[in-house]
Amino acid sequence: MVRATFLPKVGRLQSPEPIAATERMRVEKVGRTTGYTTGVVFDVSADVKVEYDVGILAFRDQLLMRGTAGMFSDRGTPGR
Numbered sequence: 001m002v003r004a005t006f007l008p009k010v011g012r013l014q015s016p017e018p019i020a021a022t023e024r025m026r027v028e029k030v031g032r033t034t035g036y037t038t039g040v041v042f043d044v045s046a047d048v049k050v051e052y053d054v055g056i057l058a059f060r061d062q063l064l065m066r067g068t069a070g071m072f073s074d075r076g077t078p079g080r
Contacts, residue, residue, distance in 0.1 A: 007030055008030060008036070009028075009030060009036040010028045010029075010030060010036070021041050021044050021063050022041065022044065023041055023042060023043070023044055024040060024041065024042075025040065025041045026038065026039075026040055026068075027039050027040070027041060027065055027072075029072075029073075031073060031074075033073075033074045033075065034071060034072075034073055034074050037067055037069075037070070037071070037072050037073070038067070038068045038069065038072075039065035039066055039067045039068055039072035040065060040066055040068060041063055041064070041065050042064055042065065042066055043062075043063065043064040044063055045061050045062075046061075046062045046063070046064045047059070047060050047061070047062070048062055048064075
């Protein structure tokens with residue numbers, strides 16, 4: 001049995017099942033580096049390249065969000 005999870009500042013999720021993202025959808029998250037942030041989806045099928053120590057890796061069909069009050073996300077702790 002899967003149960004909806006309670007996240008601090010976000011509250012209880014309405015469903016444990018994923019839902020499809022849409023452009024202009026409002027989103028919330030809690031992360032290790034940035035803590036609680038809110039944002040809006042502005043691309044649901046982005047292809048992005050990210051540089052890592054092992055080289056540049058490509059990620060296809062990614063979601064992109066803009067923070068509503070500053071950054072939505074940031075890098076994690078380097079080397080971890």
